[in-house]
Amino acid sequence: MVQGTTSDAGKSTLVAGLCRVFARKHRKVAPFKPQNMALNSAVTPCGGEIGRAQALQAVAAKVPLDTDFNPILLKPNSDTGAQVIIHGKAISNMEATKYHDYKKVAMQAVLQSHTRLMTSFDMIMVEGAGSPAEINLRENDIANMGFATEVHCPVIIIADIDKGGVFAHLVGTLMLLSEQEQSLVKGFVINRFRGDLSLLQSGLDWLEARTGKPVLGVLPYLHALNLDAEDAVAMDNVVEEKQLTIAVLLFPHISNHTDFDALRLHPNVDLRYIRHTQQIGNVDLIILPGSKNVISDLAFLQSETWSQEIKRHLRYGGKVLGVCGGLQMLGESISDPLGIESSVTEIQGLGLAQFKTVLTADKVLTQVSGKCHLDDEKVSISGYEIHCGYSTGPAMCQPLLSFTDHPNGYEHDGFISDDNQMAGTYLHGLFDSACAAQSILGWASNGQLQNTMFDLNTHREAQLERLADVCEQYLDIPKITAITYGQ
Incomplete structure (x- = not known):
């Protein structure tokens, strides 16, 4: 399971990259996000609705879209309420406080999907939501450590160094977890690094000594990586000759x-x-x-x-x-x-x-x-x-x-x-x-x-291949493979 120190730390991208890495190794891999909150969604062949990020990850894994990839989807329709979609179908609109109490029921839907995926796939790449260290959201959590502890899923924590404070983010997130949750964390990934990696090495050594957890890789800042956005509107524009x-x-x-x-x-x-x-x-x-x-x-x-x-x-x-x-x-x-x-x-x-x-x-x-x-x-x-x-x-x-x-x-x-x-x-x-x-x-x-023709599907494939190449170059894939199989 990939969890992040913050939103937009790179969870969706890392899961997509790992899905493509293992698909290229002929592993039958499934993406999975227990709970997603987003207004971008996709439709599965069976007529269900899932988050756009999981649809992209399914393309990366080279498997058909399935509602089990995202059993709980929340689509906000106000500042305090959202439409609740379970196993691809909308069940009702709920205010945030009511949904908080509903999470125990939602967890059962999550576990049902997870069980089905476990019987059909060799590997499952799980994406968390937001941060696992949100104290006010810990009770009845189904999106991060609540799910991980329920199924004993190993966790990698990713942080965005481009925003600054990456060591505080990683150490602080780890320290706010319980001992049981900390034991599930098997390593860190640092995302969006620019510059000479040798200048970061002393910090990496300190982080590993301080936490006892390995750094599984440092991903570079990937300029012009254009993949389907989970929620935020991508504003950058690519214009060569405006017509x-x-x-x-x-x-x-x-x-x-x-x-x-x-x-x-x-x-x-x-x-x-x-x-x-x-x-x-x-x-x-x-x-x-x-x-x-x-x-x-x-x-x-x-x-x-x-x-x-x-x-x-x-x-x-x-x-x-x-x-x-x-x-x-x-x-x-x-x-x-x-x-x-x-x-x-x-x-x-x-x-x-x-x-x-x-x-x-x-x-x-x-x-x-x-x-x-x-x-x-x-x-x-x-x-x-x-x-x-x-x-x-x-x-x-x-x-x-x-x-x-x-x-x-x-x-x-x-x-x-x-x-x-x-x-x-x-x-x-x-x-x-x-x-x-x-x-x-x-x-x-x-x-x-x-x-002038532009094929988005061809472009998406090229971007996923580029992402997988970078993951294989900068991540310890053998170690991540061992972690996935509980070794």
Whole structure:
């Protein structure tokens, strides 16, 4: 199990790297995160929902996605509450205090998944959450040492030296653990080191002498390592020759923003995330992304200058794309009669397309494929759906997508406006396929974008191979292997 001294210490990345290292050694390895809190998620082949990091780790391990890889997923929908997803299915919304009491039940789901994985895989690479030394969260813990002690899982602690204070982080974290928990810690990994390693050696020697735990490796700072983000929005942009400028509105509850990684990394696209109080400015395409609380985020959009800017953008011939919650916002209204997301039962939409949306208790969770209708070629497209509710109205008579063998029997999705300036879809991952992305970007640029293809899946594979190479070079893989097998 990889635990971190802090959030963003490198747990997800290290687990992904180790999954690929051992997959290359022909070990059947599974990623596992007992409890994850994130708004980025993925859909498994069986129609379950797991954290995006575990989906990436499954790709690294070269195994199909499985809900057992992330048995508990929490998707925040307010500052104090979240939707609770167990074994891939949403069971309810809970406030933090209520969920704290629910953890005993959640632990049973965690242990069930762990047991199933133990019977099917040679190795399990477990990722902790946050820090194991959060004193206020120790009771009924299922995410870190609570799980590790329950199944007697050996632990590696990783710390980020780039933030400073790495020795205090490691020693302090270890000292705040119980004796039993300390005995499970088998070593440390230091992450994101820059400079001459010989200058760090005296500190490493002191750390090992002080704690009696070995340093299993020092990973260098990997510049331009682009992998799917678990939660934080990746803002860095890769532009070699700008041909198209795209603005994505950054909602407070934005979800599945990994939809736009392919755009952020495209060499001819300038992708901009527009924050609170910022103006959209002069762009070619405005994207309204997905949202975990669409009514709240629509109210937020309307409180900014964005709604006026979107309408002006359309008057001047610009393009607008709505994805999932962003699609719903483009319509005439959004109703929530069952209180799925909030106490607000209805809100007026932007009114840019003739359809209405009603949120429902049942969540659509599917992997789908079909054709995109933005050009005459109708290129193939694939992705996944994660949404509550349905949208109906005249605008939907001119759909953006048509499906082949949709699990729920749907034939079409989304809309294209009569003037060809707006489109909307419930489909996530629509830019991941190079051909589909090229078609959508061609539409957004009115055919001006040159035939430059960017394949996110190929890029992801190259990044995972690079990460595994670095892990093999800088980590004591034989020692980590021995630790994994309890030697």
